[in-house]
Amino acid sequence: MAERLAKRVLLIGWDAADWKVMSPLLDAGKMPALASLVDHGVMGNLATLEPPFSPMLWTSIATGHTADRHGIHHFVQPDESGTGIRPVLGTSRTTKALWNILHQEGMRSNVVGWWPSHPAEPIRGAMVSNFFQTAASPPGTVHPPEIEDTLLDLRIDLRELTGNHLVPFIPDLAEIDQETDKRPLAVARAIADAASIHAAVTYLMETTEWDLTAVYYDAIDHLGHGFMGYHPPQMEGVSDDDFRRYRHVVEAGYRFHDMMLGQLLAQVDVDTAVILLSDHGFHSDHLRPRVVPRHVPAGAALEHRPFGALVMAGPGIRRDERIYGAGLLNVAPTVLTLLGLPVGADMAGAPLVQAFEEPPAFETIPSWEAVDGEDGRHPDGARADPWSEHEAVQQLVGLGYLDPDQSDAEAAAAAVRDAAFNLARVYDSTGRVAEAIPLYESVVEAESPHRDYYALALARAYAADGRVEDARRVVEASVAEGSRFPTAVALLQSDLAAAGGDPDGALALLQDLPASSGASPEVHLRRADLLLRLGDTERAAEAYEAVLALDPDNARAYNGRAVVAIQRKDYAAAHDAALAAVARLYHFPLAHFHLGVALLRLGWADRAEDAFEVCLRQQPGFALAHRWLARIYKDYLRQPHDAKRHWEAYRRLSTATGEK
Structure with a gap:
């Protein structure tokens, strides 16, 4: 058994916490508990998964598996009658979570509020489900039952809050007519739920x-979904009165969480590893959507940013340093490693060894799913309380994830359809487009108010699979039916023109977009890529810089900057740009490839070897990476056997793909 590195692990989830908000607060001394944790540990971005829907993401964090493995595909699921919906339940999870693994190993866990975790599982330790803060206090919220009354008595009721509790969030509370303006009530509910x-x-x-x-x-x-629109700087369309009244809500929410973090840290010792993380970020600047579209499934998620936050501190963990390349799927393997338990070889991520002073040795087993024995999960058929389910569904409606105008039957059909669409996005985002296409086709064929949105996803998948004519057919049908996504249609038409060997036509399609599309980083990215393909390096460079002016964390733009620098033979600049790309999005094989090219041109063959090897681990079929490695092993490292192996791999792959 591997060495146990930490006596205990405290895993703290702050949904949607974002460095873009926290960093200025840290600099201003307004989050002292977080500052202390950062000073004593490592920090970095945490790449999210697609789609960025919290029940799916938090289950991936807890299991180490993507949603196609763990079984949570949506915010809701059809109820047992099939004529309505209920919130997704923990009993829908099909893989073991960390607490089930620990249960089998004789270890004890406390799990509080995890989404989804209702009904509470009979694990070794205690579990408080994500229905704990609902007013209905349903059966099955707390395990073990003998502590249920004690914990329920600790809940904070909305009626216990006074104006003094709300004033730090809304300083001008006294001037608001709360009979007509219910926004203070939403703040109070968030405070009460978090405090509970x-x-x-x-x-x-x-x-x-x-x-x-x-x-x-x-x-x-x-609070982000309700009040980020009022966060400074003032957005167009937000009245001066609303901005003045509600501009402090988001900042106060973070500072409130920092106070709670301070209390948690006071309860642990130096032998405890602390991991604070968020599942995704939240747009807080000019990239905030002005409205949340109703014609996009779970449209509120468009406010999410693809990078969450990560802080780790504890025994053996580096201090006051930044780490790169972390993602949600690294969390469960890291927790297992800290506790001296083997990592499942079937888990999609690996431990964050870069966070440690000395990279820890860790063991693997084929799969924790193959370990027999009682694991603290519910037997099949566990059922939840319908009244608490109704309250939780209404909260999702209020946040903008569900359509309030659907009948029960329509909502049930939509839940099935959207779960299939979400699963397709999981396959699509993990390079399994052939598995995604049948699911996309099924939702496009169904009657749905979101059919045009689904159709564009199908067209993109067809294009990625090389089925250009099928993609063109779907796009043309969308145009004929009056798609509500003209910019997305134009981008797809441009992609298809480029795929058909007409980069000039592709560029012209982008130039015909309305001026309002100029605020979209994606439009600038497509334009830059096309200009680069056409050999217009100068204008391509300008377009990549336009992307970074809009979105300074855009990894694809940094990769484009690296390509421009390579073409200019400015290899130092190429190195810096490619490094910036992989720092923001580690699973980016093309950026690792360009980093390798720059490193070799700078004379650092051993480091270039590492970059190309990472590229191949992430994309084994990347033929050109094999070619460059063959050159490194032949001309620099003098390892003819490895040179031959990579050259043969290059020849095999390039022959299969027609690459030159």
Whole structure:
């Protein structure tokens, strides 16, 4: 058995927490607990997954698996009658979570508020489900049952909050008519829910023996969806009065979480590893959508940013440093490694060894799913309380994830359809487009108010699979039917023109877009890529810089900057740009390839070898990476056997793909 690195692990989830908001607060001294954690550990971005829907993401964090493995595909699921919906339940999860693995190993866990975790599982330790803060206090919220009354008494009722609790969030509360303006009530609900979760977890940490405590807070996400539109700088269309009244809500929410973090940190010792993370970020600047579209499934997720936040501190972890390349799927393997348990070889990620002073040795087993024995999960057929389910569904409607105008039957059909679409996006985003296409086709064929949105996803998948004519057919049908996504249609038409060997025509299609599309980083990216393909390096460089002016964390634009620099033979600039790309999005094989090219041109053959090897680990069929490695092993490292191996791989792959 591998060495146990930490006595305990405290895993803290802040849904939607974002460095773009936290960094200025840290600089201003407004989040002292987080500052202390950062000073004593490592920090970095945490790449999210597609689609960025929280129940799917938090389940991936807890299991180490993508949604096609763990079974959580949506916010809701059809109820048992098939004529309505209910919130997605923990019993729909098809793989073991960390607490089930620990249960089998004789370890104890406290799990509080994780989404989804209702009904609470009978694990070794304690579990408080994500229905804990609902007013209905349904059966099955707390395990073990003997502590249920104690914990329910700790919940904060909305009626316990006074104006003094809300004033830090809304300083001008006294001037608001709360009979007509219900926004203060939404703030109060977020405060009460977070405080209830916090009361439960601090009680369990203090009164129980535990190896893992995992707690999930949703208030930052809820306050973001409700109030990020009022966050500075003032957005167009936001009245001066609304901006003045509600501009402090988001910042106050983060500072409130920092206060709670300080209490959690006060309850652990130096032998405890602390991991604070978010599942995705939240747009807080000029990239905020002005409206949340109703014609996009779960349109509220368009407010999410693809990078969450990560902080780790504890025994053996580096101090006051930044790490790169972390993603949600690295979290579960890292927790297992900290606790001295093997990592499942079937898990999609690996431990974050770069976070440690000395990279830890860790063991693997084929799969934790193959480990027999009781694991603390519910038997099949566990059922939840319908009244608490109704309250949770209404909260999702309020956040903008569900359509309030659908009948029960329509909502049930939509839940099935959207779950299939979400699963297709999982396949699509993980390079399994052939598996995604049948699911996309099924949702396009169904009657749906989102059919045009689904159709564009299908067209993109066809194009990625080389089925250009099928993609063109779908796009033409969308145009004929009056698609509500003209910019997306134009981008697809441009892609198809380029795929058909007409880059000039592709560029012309982008130039015909309305001026409002100029604020889209994606439009500038497509234009830059086409200009580069046409050999117009100068204008391509300008377009990539336009992307970075709009979105300074855009990894694809940094990769484009690297390509421009390579063409200019400015290899130092290419190195810096490619490094910036992989720092923001580590799983980016093309950027690792360009980093390797720059490194070799700078004379660093050993480091170039590493970059090309990473490229191939991420995309084994990348023929040109094999070609460059063959050159490195032949001309620089003098390893003819490896040179021959990579040259043969290059020849085989390039012959199969027609690449030269």
